Amino acid sequence: MNSNLQFLRQGLKDIKTVGTFLRTAKNVSKSMVKHAAVSQCNTILELGAGDGAITKYILKDLKADAKLIIFEVNPIFCEKLSKIEDSRIILIQTSAEEMVTELETLGIKKVDAIISAIPFVNLPESLTLKIVSICKDLLNPNARFVQIHYSLILKKLYASIFENLEVDFIPWHIPPAFLFIGKK
Numbered sequence: 001m002n003s004n005l006q007f008l009r010q011g012l013k014d015i016k017t018v019g020t021f022l023r024t025a026k027n028v029s030k031s032m033v034k035h036a037a038v039s040q041c042n043t044i045l046e047l048g049a050g051d052g053a054i055t056k057y058i059l060k061d062l063k064a065d066a067k068l069i070i071f072e073v074n075p076i077f078c079e080k081l082s083k084i085e086d087s088r089i090i091l092i093q094t095s096a097e098e099m100v101t102e103l104e105t106l107g108i109k110k111v112d113a114i115i116s117a118i119p120f121v122n123l124p125e126s127l128t129l130k131i132v133s134i135c136k137d138l139l140n141p142n143a144r145f146v147q148i149h150y151s152l153i154l155k156k157l158y159a160s161i162f163e164n165l166e167v168d169f170i171p172w173h174i175p176p177a178f179l180f181i182g183k184k
């Protein structure tokens with residue numbers, strides 16, 4: 001099935017978890033990769049990878065010996081992600097809430113960047129606070145957390161966690177996108 005159609009279908013099935021009916025487009029994906037300085041990372045997390053719309057641009061910039069650890073809950077998307085033949089990927093079909101335990105199993109304490117498309121606006125605020133705070137704790141000094149949203153609703157929440165927060169607005173996207181960039 002065509003990727004856009006499959007994504008739409010998953011969105012229609014569970015809009016609360018998937019968050020949108022459209023995959024992130026190339027320009028915004030590339031912008032997220034740039035904000036996260038992926039080319040300089042040794043270990044990077046992607047949260048809510050969907051079927052890999054942003055993942056493929058992360059992989060393009062990622063060093064040959066680096067690791068990309070993906071947390072994704074949707075089994076259909078995980079099946080698609082598992083077909084990407086790239087030994088740098090570690091795919092974990094679990095909620096990002098479980099990151100610390102899962103990373104400990106892998107012997108990972110800190111990461112060099114986190115790229116997330118989890119639709120936090122649909123999650124209880126307490127859970128969003130928990131996951132985003134874990135993200136901040138996991139970052140190495142100067143590392144970045146890059147999150148896509150389609151509104152500024154959660155700006156205060158991100159600002160309460162990241163003292164150093166930037167917002168990048170990308171109008172040339174359907175829907176227009178806001179990138180929240182939190183620096184440790």
Ligand SMILES: C[S@@+](CC[C@H](N)C(=O)[O-])C[C@H]1O[C@@H](n2cnc3c(N)ncnc32)[C@H](O)[C@@H]1O
Nearest residue numbers: 019023024048049050053072073074095096117
């Ligand atoms: C808006 S889609 C983004 C998909 C893709 N990254 C893109 O940008 O096109 C959000 C994704 O987050 C996943 N997701 C939602 N809650 C999650 C959670 N707690 N942990 C990990 N993934 C989650 C959904 O299954 C969905 O694939």
